[in-house]
Amino acid sequence: MPKIGVVLSGCGFMDGAEIHEATLTLLYLDQAGADILCMAPDLDAIEVVDHARKEPTGEIRNVFSESGRIARGDLLDLATVRAENLDGLIFPGGFGAAKNLCDWAKNGPACTVHPDVERLIREMYDAGKPQGFICIAPVLAARILGEHGVRLTVGKDEATASAIGKTGAVHQSCEVDEVAVDMNARVVSTPAYMLGPSIAPVAKGVRKLVQQVLEWC
Numbered sequence: 001m002p003k004i005g006v007v008l009s010g011c012g013f014m015d016g017a018e019i020h021e022a023t024l025t026l027l028y029l030d031q032a033g034a035d036i037l038c039m040a041p042d043l044d045a046i047e048v049v050d051h052a053r054k055e056p057t058g059e060i061r062n063v064f065s066e067s068g069r070i071a072r073g074d075l076l077d078l079a080t081v082r083a084e085n086l087d088g089l090i091f092p093g094g095f096g097a098a099k100n101l102c103d104w105a106k107n108g109p110a111c112t113v114h115p116d117v118e119r120l121i122r123e124m125y126d127a128g129k130p131q132g133f134i135c136i137a138p139v140l141a142a143r144i145l146g147e148h149g150v151r152l153t154v155g156k157d158e159a160t161a162s163a164i165g166k167t168g169a170v171h172q173s174c175e176v177d178e179v180a181v182d183m184n185a186r187v188v189s190t191p192a193y194m195l196g197p198s199i200a201p202v203a204k205g206v207r208k209l210v211q212q213v214l215e216w217c
Contacts, residue, residue, distance in 0.1 A: 009096025093135020155191030
């Protein structure tokens with residue numbers, strides 16, 4: 001039974017983890033019989049957004065606590081997890097990946113990645129263990145693994161694709177139900193809600209991503 005880590009960045013696509021993408025990831029992993037370890041960094045979110053009104057609230061919320069909403073309270077502090085504890089790792093998208101796990105939303109390809117996120121991605125890569133990146137989360141892999149020319153997709157967003165190229169990573173244009181697979185780096189990515197438009201087509205790409213991660217385990 002492979003042990004797969006799922007890194008969450010809060011709860012809600014505007015300021016945390018995209019709930020559909022995270023839930024689909026957990027569903028497909030569970031259906032495959034994987035041992036799932038949800039995890040998140042313990043830090044305050046960059047901002048909190050009212051998803052109904054689509055505007056910042058001015059609140060302060062903790063990323064770890066908010067991620068617990070998706071994980072039903074069963075999650076680990078990312079700082080305590082090492083690659084040796086995992087067989088594979090998946091990052092759902094949502095703006096939390098670009099705001100809380102790194103500051104790509106502000107600084108683009110020159111962004112700084114949260115130290116434990118960077119450490120774990122590098123550990124997994126060095127150990128030859130598979131990693132999946134969904135929606136906007138591939139920017140994490142671009143920033144950390146771009147020096148290795150990793151192949152990634154965020155769909156067809158030209159501006160983000162161009163920015164990814166500046167890290168040294170190679171962007172592959174994909175439809176929502178497709179995945180970009182880098183066999184050498186053991187990295188797989190899918191556009192999900194970078195393209196949408198709804199949960200059904202997003203689910204097809206997420207399923208393929210989960211299947212690829214498990215196939216490599």
